[in-house]
Amino acid sequence: MENNTVNIESKNSFWASVSSLWSGLMLSLRHIRKATKRRNQAYISDKDYFAQKEGLVTLKYPYEAIPVPDNGRYRLHNEIDDCIVCDLCAKICPVNCIEIESIKATEEIGITSDGTKKRLYAPKFDIDLAKCCYCGLCTTVCPTDCLTMTKVYDFPEVDIKNMIYHFTDLTPEQAREKQLLFEQQQAAKKK
Amino acid sequence: MVALLVCLVVILGVVIALAYAERKVAAFIQDRLGPTEVGPYGMFQAIIDVVKLLQKEDIIPTVADKNLFRLAPIIIFAAVLAGFAVVPVSPDLIASGAEVGIFFLLSIVSLDVIGLLMAGWGSNNKYAVLGAMRSVGQIVSYEIPAGLAILSAIMICQSLNLQEISFQQGILLNQFAGLENEKNYLFGLKALQIDVTQVGGITTWNIVRMPFLMVSFIVYYIASLAECNRAPFDIPEAESELVAGFHVEYSGFRFAALFLAEYTMMVLVCLVATILFLGSWNTPLPNLGPLKLATWTTSTPGTIVANLWGFFWLMSKVSILLLSQIWLRWTYPRMRVDQLMQLCWKILIPVSLGMVLLAGIWRLLMI
Ligand code: SF4
Ligand code: SF4
Numbered sequence: 001m002e003n004n005t006v007n008i009e010s011k012n013s014f015w016a017s018v019s020s021l022w023s024g025l026m027l028s029l030r031h032i033r034k035a036t037k038r039r040n041q042a043y044i045s046d047k048d049y050f051a052q053k054e055g056l057v058t059l060k061y062p063y064e065a066i067p068v069p070d071n072g073r074y075r076l077h078n079e080i081d082d083c084i085v086c087d088l089c090a091k092i093c094p095v096n097c098i099e100i101e102s103i104k105a106t107e108e109i110g111i112t113s114d115g116t117k118k119r120l121y122a123p124k125f126d127i128d129l130a131k132c133c134y135c136g137l138c139t140t141v142c143p144t145d146c147l148t149m150t151k152v153y154d155f156p157e158v159d160i161k162n163m164i165y166h167f168t169d170l171t172p173e174q175a176r177e178k179q180l181l182f183e184q185q186q187a188a189k190k191k
Numbered sequence: 192m193v194a195l196l197v198c199l200v201v202i203l204g205v206v207i208a209l210a211y212a213e214r215k216v217a218a219f220i221q222d223r224l225g226p227t228e229v230g231p232y233g234m235f236q237a238i239i240d241v242v243k244l245l246q247k248e249d250i251i252p253t254v255a256d257k258n259l260f261r262l263a264p265i266i267i268f269a270a271v272l273a274g275f276a277v278v279p280v281s282p283d284l285i286a287s288g289a290e291v292g293i294f295f296l297l298s299i300v301s302l303d304v305i306g307l308l309m310a311g312w313g314s315n316n317k318y319a320v321l322g323a324m325r326s327v328g329q330i331v332s333y334e335i336p337a338g339l340a341i342l343s344a345i346m347i348c349q350s351l352n353l354q355e356i357s358f359q360q361g362i363l364l365n366q367f368a369g370l371e372n373e374k375n376y377l378f379g380l381k382a383l384q385i386d387v388t389q390v391g392g393i394t395t396w397n398i399v400r401m402p403f404l405m406v407s408f409i410v411y412y413i414a415s416l417a418e419c420n421r422a423p424f425d426i427p428e429a430e431s432e433l434v435a436g437f438h439v440e441y442s443g444f445r446f447a448a449l450f451l452a453e454y455t456m457m458v459l460v461c462l463v464a465t466i467l468f469l470g471s472w473n474t475p476l477p478n479l480g481p482l483k484l485a486t487w488t489t490s491t492p493g494t495i496v497a498n499l500w501g502f503f504w505l506m507s508k509v510s511i512l513l514l515s516q517i518w519l520r521w522t523y524p525r526m527r528v529d530q531l532m533q534l535c536w537k538i539l540i541p542v543s544l545g546m547v548l549l550a551g552i553w554r555l556l557m558i
Contacts, residue, residue, distance in 0.1 A: 021523070028220040028522040035219035058224035 043067050065154075072151035073136055076127050078167040082112040082146035085120035089138035089147055097131035098138060099124060103178050106185045112144045122168050123175035129155070130163035198275055198286065205506075206454040210237040213517050220521045244450070247443035252315060255440065259313030264441065264448035267306035271455045273299045278462050279354040281472050281501030282363060282492040292353040293345065296463065297338060303456070304330050307427075307437055310449070314440040322436025325528065326427030330418055332535045337414035339543035340407040343550035344467040347379070347401045347557070353466050360400070361473030362391030362485050366492055378402060379557045391485035392477025396470035401553045407546045408468040410539050412512075415460035417531070419453060422520040426528055461512040462505070469508050472501035 037055035042048065043066055059066065068074075090098040101124040109118045139147050157163050170178070211226070211234060218225030226233025251260055277292040279285040289295055304327050311323020348356045358367035365371050365388070377385040379400040387394045398404045417424035420436075428436030438449045465471060476484035488504075490497035526534070 024522045025518065028518060031222060032216065032219045035222075055222070056219075056224055057222050058218075060224070060227065 041066055043069070045069075068151045068153065070151060072153065073139075073149035074134065074153035075129065075150050075155055076132065076138070076165070077148055077150050078125060078127070079146040079148070080122065080125065080167050080169045081110075082114070082144045083122060083125070083167075084112060084116055084118050084144055085122045085125075086143060088141045088143065092137045092141050094135060094137065095131050095133055097128040099126045099128075103175065104182050105178065106181050112146070114144055116144055121170060121175070121178050123170050123172070123178070125167040126164050127167070128164045130160050195286075199272070202272070202275065202455055202458065203451070205458055206451055207237045207241065209454050209457065209513055210240070212514065213520075216514065216517045217521045220518075241447055241451075244447040245444055249443040249445060250440075252440050254315045256313040256315065259309040260440070261445075263306050263310035263313055264445040264452070265306075266309065267303055268448045268452040268455070270299055270302035270306060271452050271459060273302075274459050275462075277353055278459070278466070279357050279472065280505060281498040282358075282366075283498055284502075285354050290352050292351050293341060293356075293463070293467075294351050296353075296459075297334070297341070300456075300459070301330075301334060303452075310441070311437040314437070316440050318433045318435075319437050319439050322427045322433045322439070325433075326420060326437055329420070329424065329427060329531065332532060333414045333417040333424075333539075336410050336535060336539035336543045337418060339540070339547055340411035340414065341463070341467060343407045343543070343546040344397055344404060346547065346550040346554055347397060347404065349554070353471075356397075357466055357471035357473070360395050360397055360470045362389060362395070362478070362489060363473075363492055364388055364395070375400065376557070379553060381557060387477075390477045390479075391473065391489070393470065393475045394477050395473070396468070396475075398468050400557075401550060403546065403549050403553070404468055406542065407550070408464065410543045410546070411464055411468070414535075414539060415464065416516060416519065417535070419456040419460055421457065421516055423523040423526050424531055425520075425525055426531060457513060457516060458509065461509045461516070464512055465505060465508045469512075470504075472505040474500065474504050 034054040035056060039052045039055040039057050040048070041059050041064055085100060085102045087100050087102070090096075090100045100122060103121040103123055105119055105121055109121070111117055134149070136149060139145075139149055168175075214236065215225040215233075217223075226236035229235040229239050251257055274296045276286045277289050277296050307323050307326045307330075311319045311321075311326070314320075344356075345351060348359055350356055350359075355367055355370070358364055358370060359373070359375075364373055364375060373388075374386055375388045375395045377383055377387050377394060377399075393399060398408055416422075420427050427433075428438070433439070438446060441449055474485055474488040476488050478485040488500055490500055
């Protein structure tokens with residue numbers, strides 16, 4: 001019990017209170033006097049990040065910005081050439097903001113940069129970044145590492161529809177054509 | 192009518208400047224920048240805020256007592272505004288030179304309490320009622336030390352007329368009808384035989400005429416902070432406990448009226464402090480031999496220059512007091528209700544009673 005109590009010296013005398021009130025006022029006055037200076041907006045890795053003890057801390061954001069590290073994880077980017085349309089990212093996404101449609105190709109369409117064979121077209125690959133919570137799960141499950149997070153974080157839009165990013169490389173006509181080709185192949189197989 | 196309009200515009204200007212100053216000073220104390228976007232250094236932020244408030248929807252809660260709710264902000268603002276009627280702003284300018292000046296001011300400003308209760312009760316919201324009750328309790332208790340501190344100054348001046356009190360504290364003493372043969376002695380003590388009537392400046396201010404009025408001034412200053420619900424006595428609107436106190440349900444124009452009334456009250460109590468203790472519109476510079484500093488910075492009464500000097504000195508003193516109120520607000524934490532009442536009833540009231548006694552004795556030494 002004894003060990004848990006903290007003894008704070010109680011200062012109840014009049015002059016002690018006055019001097020403590022006075023030192024409070026002087027403290028805030030010191031800050032006002034230093035208000036002409038501004039803190040240097042450095043990234044945390046900077047060696048004098050913790051050395052700056054005085055000056056205004058506000059970052060005038062749209063006009064100034066703290067540099068983002070190269071491995072910053074913000075806006076998603078899909079390198080569609082490397083995507084095998086496996087749908088894993090869409091499945092793991094906790095907020096269901098990735099929408100993928102796929103069309104089977106009649107033959108192998110190519111090879112991704114890590115050597116995986118591509119057999120599916122993606123007529124639709126939309127990520128709604130307005131819903132995205134930037135958890136990064138989709139990038140970890142992607143087998144070909146084509147879905148990545150970039151360091152771009154400032155991409156506001158006036159119209160929320162513009163927050164849906166389309167990554168497909170097929171035009172609707174091309175998609176219809178590929179669909180037709182696939183149906184013809186299936187029909188040929190059945191015969 | 193014209194006086195009222197001029198008064199309204201001037202008060203509005205001062206209050207808006209004050210709201211801006213408050214945000215900037217708060218920001219600097221907390222190592223922030225404060226408003227920067229609207230106008231140079233964010234100067235027009237407060238104006239834009241008021242314009243925004245005026246455009247907003249005037250929401251009245253369905254279960255509120257509609258009449259009380261609607262009327263309350265108007266009563267509060269009108270009560271505070273009425274106080275300005277008897278406040279002199281320069282040697283010749285005063286809306287109403289009523290003989291009962293300060294007495295009228297104290298009583299009309301107390302009407303504010305009714306408005307607060309109406310706002311709190313009419314909102315039909317537990318936080319609003321709590322805030323209103325705290326506010327009323329606080330204002331009613333703090334009016335006693337404030338009134339006693341004012342009384343000690345009035346006993347020295349022997350007048351309730353704020354313009355007469357102003358004339359007494361400077362070189363224009365003999366220009367006021369009825370005071371032609373008065374003389375100011377250093378520290379008010381006739382026995383010292385140092386006539387400072389023509390020296391003026393700071394030597395004739397009330398806190399020098401009766402040096403112990405400094406104590407009264409501090410008592411009044413603390414009590415007036417509590418009366419306008421400023422930190423560290425802002426328990427009626429304690430954001431962290433009561434959201435915003437009695438005005439939690441208000442929006443739009445009505446909120447703007449309450450907000451302005453609060454800042455207007457600050458200006459008013461600082462004006463009263465300046466007039467009663469800090470030499471009103473008189474210059475702080477004394478006449479020193481051939482250096483007629485006081486005469487130069489006062490000019491002949493009746494001229495425009497004299498009025499401008501008077502207004503300038505009054506406003507500078509008031510601004511310093513206002514800045515100090517802001518400074519206190521952003522330095523000290525809020526007090527508890529019991530601490531607040533203890534300070535009022537156990538410390539300030541006995542001290543101010545003692546001051547009244549002392550002022551009486553001092554007055555005897557002055558004649
Ligand atoms: S980062 Fe998370 S929320 Fe955003 S798309 Fe990927 S899985 Fe979905
Ligand atoms: S997990 Fe990768 S490869 Fe699979 S669909 Fe998503 S982005 Fe394409």
